[in-house]
Amino acid sequence: MASRFQAELATALGTAAFGAVVVAGAIEYGIGWDSAGPEPGAFPFYVGILIIVASLANGVQALAQHRALAAAGFLDGPHARRVLIFMALSVAFVILASLLGLYVAAVLYVAAAAWWQGGYRPWVGAACGIATALFFYVVLEKAFQVPLLKGPLEAALGIH
Amino acid sequence: MDNIASLFYGFGVALSAYHIGLMIVGVLLGILVGVLPGLGAPNGVSLLLPLTFAMDPVAAIILLTSIYWGALFGGSTTSILFNIPGEPSSVATTFDGYPLAHKGEPTRALSFAFLSAGFGALVGVIVITLLSSAVARFALKFSSPEFFAVYLLAFCSFVGLGGASPFKSIVAIGFGFAFGAVGMDSVSGSLRLTYGFDELLAGISFLVAVIGLFGIGELILTVEQGLELAGIRARISPRDVLSAALAMPRYWVALLRSAAVGCWMGITPGGPTAASFMSYGLAKRFSRNRDKFGTGEPEGIISPETADHAAGTSAMLPMIALGVPGSATAAVMMGGLMIWGLNPGPMLFVERPDFVWGLIASMYLGNVVAVILVLATVPLFASILRVPFALIGPVIVVICFVGAYTVGNHTFDLWLALAFGLVGYVFKKLDYPIAPLVLAMVIGDKAEDAFRQSMIMSGGSLSIFWSNGLVATLTCAALVLLFWPLIAAGLRRLPGLLSTGRRTPAA
Incomplete structure (x- = not known):
C-alpha cells in the first residue's frame, strides 16, 4: 500500500503545516518587541519557522532518496487493517468514556478488543474488562483517592 | 570530603522502612512496565506521577526513580528472553542476549545483563555523587544567557549525537517547544496558541503527551506487527548466577569503556539508547572476540547493558544540578519536581539538600534492590509475557x-x-526521535524565559551569547555538537567507529 517515500513526504508536509499553524497562532500575539522585551508570540513564531524549515529539509531529503524510499514499505494491507481497527476501537473508547464514564467504557473496550481483535469468546473479554475496571476502582478510587470519570451507571448505583 | 558527608546525610534521609518499601514497590512496578510492551520507563513514570501529587517529595522521587531502575532491568529481560526490546534502549541487548539465551544459557545471559547493568548504574551514581554538587556550585554563577546556552547545548547534542536524522530531531524539538508554549505565557501572563x-x-x-507518544504510539506499533511472543523459559539457578558473576571481572575493559560511554551520553543528553548502541559498536570494533558478536558473545551483552544503565543513571545529574534532563524519563521526573513545588537546578542543592542527597543515596540502594529483585522475579515476569497480547494489550490501552x-x-x-499516540506511531515508524520532543516540552518555558531575559539584558542582540568566556564556551560547544555529524565526517575517514550508533533512533 503506502511506501516509505509517501509516508516521509506526507509527514514532512504535515509537520510543515503544523509549523505554519504555530506561526499563524504566534503572529496573533505579536512577534516584535515591546516595553517588556520580546512579545509573547516571538518565541513560538521562530519555533514555527524552525519547524517549517526543518520539515522542508526532510521533504527534500525524501525526494533525494526517492528511489530507495519508494521501494521500502511503510504499511501494507493486513498491517494497515490492524492499525485501523485499533484506532477505531480507541476512538470509540474515548467517545464512550465521555458519555458513560471511564469504568463502563473500559469494560466495553476490553471486551470488544479481546473479542474482535483477539478472537476470544465474548465472556472471556467481558471478564477481563470487569477485572480491569475493578482493579482501577480499588487502586485509584480507594487506595489513592483519585476519582475517575463516572457516568450514568455509577450514578444509578450510587457510587460517587 | 564534603560530598561523602552529604552522602551519609542522604543515607540518613533515605534509609527508612517506608522508603525501602517504596523502593521495592517501585522496582517491581518498574520491571512490570519494562516487561510489558507499550509501557516503558517514561510513561510508567508518567502514569504514576499523578498519584504522587500528595506525597512528600523525597518519598515521591524514590518511588519514581525506583520505577525507572526497574523499567531499565525489565527492558533487558524481554530483550534476552523474547528477542523483543521492552525499551528502545535495550535494542542492542537483543543482538547477543537472545542468541546466548537461545543456545540454552538464559540464566547466564540474564546474569551478565543484570550484573553489568548494576555495575553501570553504580558508576553512574558515583559520578553523580562526586560531580553533582560541584556542577551545581559552578552553575550558581549562571545567569539567563548561560542557562539558555546550557539548554541550547542539550538540544544541539540531541541533534548532533542523538543518532536520528538532524532535521527530524529539529522538527521533534520544535514540536515540543510549540506544545509547551500553548496556554499561559509565563513572562507576560497573556494566553497564546489556544486557537479558541x-x-x-x-x-x-x-504527561499526557508522554503517555500518548510513548504508550499509545508503542501500542499501535505492537498491534500493527501482530505481536506473537515466543519466549525462552528461564529458571534462575543461583549457581549459574554465581558463575556469571565470577566471569565478570574478565570483561573489565568492556565494563569500564561502556560505563564511560554511558556516563558521557547520559550527561550530555544523548540518552541511554544512543549510549547502548555506541557502546555495542565500540565493543564490536575493539573486542578480541569481535567475530563472535551476534552469536551470543558475553561482551555483546555487557557493553550495551553497562552503557544503558550508566547513561540512564547519570542522566539524573544534569537534571538535578542544572535543571536540564538527560533522557525522556529524567525529563518526566523533572516535570514532577516542578509539580511538587521544587525548583530543579543549582538552587536545589542549597534549598533542599535533604531531597538532593536523599535522592542520590536512594540511587545506590535502589539499584541494589533492583538487581536482587530482578534476579528473583524473572520467571514471574516472563510468565506475564505469556499472557496473550490480545488480552493484555487492551488492558494496557485502558x-x-x-x-x-x-x-x-x-x-x-x-x-x-x-492524537499524541498517532503522532508517536508515525514518528517511531519514520525514525523521528521522541525524547527531544518531551525534553523541549518540559523545559520549553524555562528555555524561553532564559532567552527572553537575555534579550532584555542585551536589548535584543544575540551577541550576549558570546559576551563572556563562560557563555561563549557553552555556545560554541553547542554549535560544535550541532554540526558534529559534519565535523565527525570530516575528522574521520575511518569508517565504522560510530556508524552503529549513528543509524539508530533515539529513545
Whole structure:
C-alpha cells in the first residue's frame, strides 16, 4: 500500500503545516518587541519557522532518496487493517468514556478488543474488562483517592 | 570530603522502612512496565506521577526513580528472553542476549545483563555523587544567557549525537517547544496558541503527551506487527548466577569503556539508547572476540547493558544540578519536581539538600534492590509475557487512557493522548526521535524565559551569547555538537567507529 517515500513526504508536509499553524497562532500575539522585551508570540513564531524549515529539509531529503524510499514499505494491507481497527476501537473508547464514564467504557473496550481483535469468546473479554475496571476502582478510587470519570451507571448505583 | 558527608546525610534521609518499601514497590512496578510492551520507563513514570501529587517529595522521587531502575532491568529481560526490546534502549541487548539465551544459557545471559547493568548504574551514581554538587556550585554563577546556552547545548547534542536524522530531531524539538508554549505565557501572563479552544487555556500537559507518544504510539506499533511472543523459559539457578558473576571481572575493559560511554551520553543528553548502541559498536570494533558478536558473545551483552544503565543513571545529574534532563524519563521526573513545588537546578542543592542527597543515596540502594529483585522475579515476569497480547494489550490501552485522565481530570486529555499516540506511531515508524520532543516540552518555558531575559539584558542582540568566556564556551560547544555529524565526517575517514550508533533512533 503506502511506501516509505509517501509516508516521509506526507509527514514532512504535515509537520510543515503544523509549523505554519504555530506561526499563524504566534503572529496573533505579536512577534516584535515591546516595553517588556520580546512579545509573547516571538518565541513560538521562530519555533514555527524552525519547524517549517526543518520539515522542508526532510521533504527534500525524501525526494533525494526517492528511489530507495519508494521501494521500502511503510504499511501494507493486513498491517494497515490492524492499525485501523485499533484506532477505531480507541476512538470509540474515548467517545464512550465521555458519555458513560471511564469504568463502563473500559469494560466495553476490553471486551470488544479481546473479542474482535483477539478472537476470544465474548465472556472471556467481558471478564477481563470487569477485572480491569475493578482493579482501577480499588487502586485509584480507594487506595489513592483519585476519582475517575463516572457516568450514568455509577450514578444509578450510587457510587460517587 | 564534603560530598561523602552529604552522602551519609542522604543515607540518613533515605534509609527508612517506608522508603525501602517504596523502593521495592517501585522496582517491581518498574520491571512490570519494562516487561510489558507499550509501557516503558517514561510513561510508567508518567502514569504514576499523578498519584504522587500528595506525597512528600523525597518519598515521591524514590518511588519514581525506583520505577525507572526497574523499567531499565525489565527492558533487558524481554530483550534476552523474547528477542523483543521492552525499551528502545535495550535494542542492542537483543543482538547477543537472545542468541546466548537461545543456545540454552538464559540464566547466564540474564546474569551478565543484570550484573553489568548494576555495575553501570553504580558508576553512574558515583559520578553523580562526586560531580553533582560541584556542577551545581559552578552553575550558581549562571545567569539567563548561560542557562539558555546550557539548554541550547542539550538540544544541539540531541541533534548532533542523538543518532536520528538532524532535521527530524529539529522538527521533534520544535514540536515540543510549540506544545509547551500553548496556554499561559509565563513572562507576560497573556494566553497564546489556544486557537479558541477553552480546553487549551491551561496548556498541554507533558504527561499526557508522554503517555500518548510513548504508550499509545508503542501500542499501535505492537498491534500493527501482530505481536506473537515466543519466549525462552528461564529458571534462575543461583549457581549459574554465581558463575556469571565470577566471569565478570574478565570483561573489565568492556565494563569500564561502556560505563564511560554511558556516563558521557547520559550527561550530555544523548540518552541511554544512543549510549547502548555506541557502546555495542565500540565493543564490536575493539573486542578480541569481535567475530563472535551476534552469536551470543558475553561482551555483546555487557557493553550495551553497562552503557544503558550508566547513561540512564547519570542522566539524573544534569537534571538535578542544572535543571536540564538527560533522557525522556529524567525529563518526566523533572516535570514532577516542578509539580511538587521544587525548583530543579543549582538552587536545589542549597534549598533542599535533604531531597538532593536523599535522592542520590536512594540511587545506590535502589539499584541494589533492583538487581536482587530482578534476579528473583524473572520467571514471574516472563510468565506475564505469556499472557496473550490480545488480552493484555487492551488492558494496557485502558491504563494509558486512565493515566491521561488522572493528570488533570479533563476528558479532553483523552483525545489529546489519542492524537499524541498517532503522532508517536508515525514518528517511531519514520525514525523521528521522541525524547527531544518531551525534553523541549518540559523545559520549553524555562528555555524561553532564559532567552527572553537575555534579550532584555542585551536589548535584543544575540551577541550576549558570546559576551563572556563562560557563555561563549557553552555556545560554541553547542554549535560544535550541532554540526558534529559534519565535523565527525570530516575528522574521520575511518569508517565504522560510530556508524552503529549513528543509524539508530533515539529513545
